[in-house]
Amino acid sequence: MDILFIVPYMPNLIRTRPYNLIRYLSERGHRVTVQTLWVDEQEKEQIAHLQEICYDVQALPMSTRQSLWNSLRAVPSRQPLQSVYSWNPELVSHLNGSSPYDVVHVEHLRGARYGVYLKQHTNLPVVWDSVDCISHLFRQAAAQSKSMLGRLRSRFELGRSAWYEGWLMDKFDHVLVTSPIDKQALLDLVPDGVTSAPVSVLANGVDTINFYPDPAVTRDSETLVISGKMSYHANITMVLHLVNEIMPLVWTARPSVKLIIVGKDPVHEITSLAENPNIMVTGTVEAVTPYLQQATIAIAPITYGAGVQNKVLEAMAC
Numbered sequence: 001m002d003i004l005f006i007v008p009y010m011p012n013l014i015r016t017r018p019y020n021l022i023r024y025l026s027e028r029g030h031r032v033t034v035q036t037l038w039v040d041e042q043e044k045e046q047i048a049h050l051q052e053i054c055y056d057v058q059a060l061p062m063s064t065r066q067s068l069w070n071s072l073r074a075v076p077s078r079q080p081l082q083s084v085y086s087w088n089p090e091l092v093s094h095l096n097g098s099s100p101y102d103v104v105h106v107e108h109l110r111g112a113r114y115g116v117y118l119k120q121h122t123n124l125p126v127v128w129d130s131v132d133c134i135s136h137l138f139r140q141a142a143a144q145s146k147s148m149l150g151r152l153r154s155r156f157e158l159g160r161s162a163w164y165e166g167w168l169m170d171k172f173d174h175v176l177v178t179s180p181i182d183k184q185a186l187l188d189l190v191p192d193g194v195t196s197a198p199v200s201v202l203a204n205g206v207d208t209i210n211f212y213p214d215p216a217v218t219r220d221s222e223t224l225v226i227s228g229k230m231s232y233h234a235n236i237t238m239v240l241h242l243v244n245e246i247m248p249l250v251w252t253a254r255p256s257v258k259l260i261i262v263g264k265d266p267v268h269e270i271t272s273l274a275e276n277p278n279i280m281v282t283g284t285v286e287a288v289t290p291y292l293q294q295a296t297i298a299i300a301p302i303t304y305g306a307g308v309q310n311k312v313l314e315a316m317a318c
Contacts, residue, residue, distance in 0.1 A: 004101040004124075007036045008086035008111040010043040010059075011050060013210060013287075014229065014264065016310050017131060017178075018107050020207055023053045031055040033101070035091050035114075037062035060088055080160035082134060086110040089117075097123050109134045109161070112168055119171060128168065129176040129202070132306035133185035135162035140304035141233055146240045147269075150233040165189050169196040176202045178307035185306075204308040210289060211317035217293045223258050224250075225295035227288050227311050230266035230281075234305050242301050243273055251278065262291045292318035 003025060011018040011034065026032045032054040038044045039062050051057045066088070071081040092114050104126045106115035115126045138161055141154035166189030169175065175197050177183045183199050190196045226242060228235035239261060250257055257278065261270060264284040274281040285291070292298055298315030 001030045001102040002100055003030050003032045004095075004099075004104045005032050005034045005054075006091070006104065006106045006111055006114045007034065008108060008114070010036055010038050010046055012043075012046050013207075016207065017129075017204055020205065021105075022050075026054045033058065035059075037086055037088060037091070039064065058091075060091055062086060062088055078160055078163055080109070080134075080157050080164050082109045082157065082161060083113055083164055087113050092117055095122055095124075099124060103127060105129060106172075107131060109165065112164075116168070116171055125173040127174045127176060128172040128197075130165070130168075130182070130186060131176075131178055133165065133177070133182040133189075134306070135165055135189065136182060136185040137234070137304070137306040140306075141237075144237065144304045145233050146237040147233060150237075154233075162189055166191055166194075169199075170194050172197050175199045178202065178204055182307055204310055204313060206310070206313040206317045208317055210287070211292070211314045212289075213318055214293045217290075219296045220258075220294055221296045222254070222256050223260060223295045224297050224299055225260045225262060225291050225315075226299045227262040227291070227314070230261065230263040230270045230283075234302070235263065236267060236269060237303050238301055239270060239273070241303050242299060243276075243279070246301060247278075260291055260295065262288050288314065289318060 005022055007018045009015060011022055013019060022032055022034055033056040034050060034054050035058045038059050047057055047059050067085045070084040070087050074081055074084045095118060099122060101124055104118055104124050106126060107129045108131050112128055115128050118124055119126055135158060138154040138158040142151055142158055145151045145154060165186060169190045177186060177199060180201055183201055187196060226239060247259060259279045261281045262285060266281055266283055271281050273279045292315050300309060300312050
């Protein structure tokens with residue numbers, strides 16, 4: 001099949017779901033054309049690797065300024081800011097009824113608008129991979145986020161996201177989601193009298209080529225590790241919960257235990273934790289696998305979230 005795979009962010013080993021779907025579809029003989037956006041030079045450099053695992057890559061820049069402008073313009077409307085944050089019409093405006101694809105795969109709420117555009121302007125079948133139910137996530141974050149700004153942002157987006165996700169449910173030929181809980185949360189949003197597109201659970205897996213136990217590595221019995229993107233509100237809340245409420249109990253019993261916080265883009269709340277001599281904050285690393293292989297325990301005290309936690313699967317694989 002000729003598959004057009006639209007991702008509103010760069011697929012890579014951090015954004016593992018689209019990366020591995022693209023790789024495995026290509027390995028199964030499908031011609032996968034990826035349309036995506038890059039936000040900085042590091043992501044731009046990743047295009048070359050992405051081209052090695054699929055048929056073609058069409059990537060456009062997406063500046064933070066453009067994303068913020070998109071969001072500002074959406075404020076007076078009912079649209080959630082998530083739905084416009086990654087909108088760049090140049091990515092799809094050239095597509096029409098004669099486009100040489102058998103199916104389009106569009107990922108996330110941030111990418112849904114591309115799918116809606118294609119349903120309105122082409123005859124292509126479109127599969128929307130919602131990944132998670134975002135309003136389900138925002139409902140939890142509005143109550144449990146450790147950040148006041150995070151709670152306010154989640155409350156602002158909650159009603160908009162719930163309406164928009166419900167509105168989207170009959171706009172595509174098929175909908176994918178990572179967990180049964182998120183599937184039900186999405187179906188609960190479908191307006192009365194509307195028949196949803198079929199919804200299937202496509203759970204996350206783990207890439208055992210990059211995540212594996214290494215018998216040559218001796219685990220450090222005094223090292224714990226926690227991983228994830230450290231600018232993401234749920235991960236920030238998780239780490240603060242661990243450091244403030246759990247680790248003091250551990251240190252009372254084992255004062256020499258070290259905690260390594262691994263993940264890109266740590267915010268100040270996270271980097272400041274390194275003032276504790278028993279805590280290391282790595283920031284962006286080339287690979288998280290060595291840290292998982294070395295630590296005696298990987299920790300994920302998740303206080304709220306949605307979908308399937310890749311950090312748990314990756315730790316279990318190591």
